[in-house]
Amino acid sequence: MRDGDRALPFDDRGLSYGDGLFETVLVRDGKPVLWEEHLARLEEGCRRLELTMPKPADLNGIFANIPLFQQPLAVLKLILTRGSGGRGYRPPWPSDCRLRYRLTPFSPDEERWHRGVRIRRCSLRLGIQPRLAGIKHLNRLENVLARSEWNDDAIAEGLLCDSDGRLVEATSMNLFWQRQGRLETPRLDRCGVAGTLRQALLDRLPIQEVNAGVAVLEEAEALWLGNSVQGIWPVIALNNIDGTGGLTWALNETHRHLQNHAHRLLGYPLIQSPQPGDATP
Known part of the structure; x- marks a missing residue:
């Protein structure tokens, strides 16, 4: 499920229909701020949309895999889509969800x-x-x-x-x-x-x-x-x-x-x- 910053395929349902979720997380000195609140909202979104919640190892492993986390302040954007498949609006069952993420340096106003x-x-x-x-x-x-x-x-x-x-x-x-x-x-x-x-x-x-x-x-x-x-x-x-x-x-x-x-x-x-x-x- 964990694919970093790779491009989404043309038939991804998040791209086609907005069928998915995202989180925007402040990262300070390599640690996500209000991480428990973000995980709780992501889990609630998965429950509502009937998506598979990413495994904790996939989410927590992000912070060890991106060199940019050495920046003192950054923003992590996570995108979780239902993946590809289904016919028209009808979602596939079960879904093979896709997780993408990107980190960028940040300075508040x-x-x-x-x-x-x-x-x-x-x-x-x-x-x-x-x-x-x-x-x-x-x-x-x-x-x-x-x-x-x-x-x-x-x-x-x-x-x-x-x-x-x-x-x-x-x-x-x-x-x-x-x-x-x-x-x-x-x-x-x-x-x-x-x-x-x-x-x-x-x-x-x-x-x-x-x-x-x-x-x-x-x-x-x-x-x-x-x-x-x-x-x-x-x-x-x-x-x-x-x-x-x-x-x-x-x-x-x-x-x-x-x-x-x-x-x-x-x-x-x-x-x-x-x-x-x-x-x-």
Whole structure:
């Protein structure tokens, strides 16, 4: 099953149909960060899609076989497909899954940790499909279309709702906010990706999963985006769908509280309280 970075054949079902899963893992000094959370999500994805979970020896053996793991900080991308076979959409049974992986050097965007980011709402709405909710499957066209809505490098991310108008996530990050002193994050039982950093924070902090529309952010004292590669970005401005106006937040100690919890988990430096002039929404 373990094939490294070899090309996929033309008839691979992951290439043809998005029939598979992937994980994007931060690797620090040769060791995968939040590895147990990544394995748990991969296993849940395999259960949902009825794929064969890679053997532990195949997964753990990756770290001994790639010289690039001598880099102090890198990102490992794992792709697991159902393999080839079947007739049309009908999957083969049993499946002969394919595992591919690639490691690339990585440097986080530290300025966004310190100064915060401006984001915007996206017009695209995510489709509701509970069977796929939470897992990181290969069919990510919705995210691609949402990300194509802007080309302004000053906009760091786009905020996504589902077809019923409920907050879900950003195009590649999870969403958190504090409201009336409570930490909250969107419930992801209908769509969206349950990030591994999100899960680690849910396991350690009193974060409530809620169903809410965009209007709830008008009551938020602080807003963040985060994932297990980039860490946590404080949000200082949320623009409307047309890229104008919207909501703003001033950086404060509240932003650093959640951010530093996450950065301890990822091995990133702790961020000091903002000083005057740190950010201008």
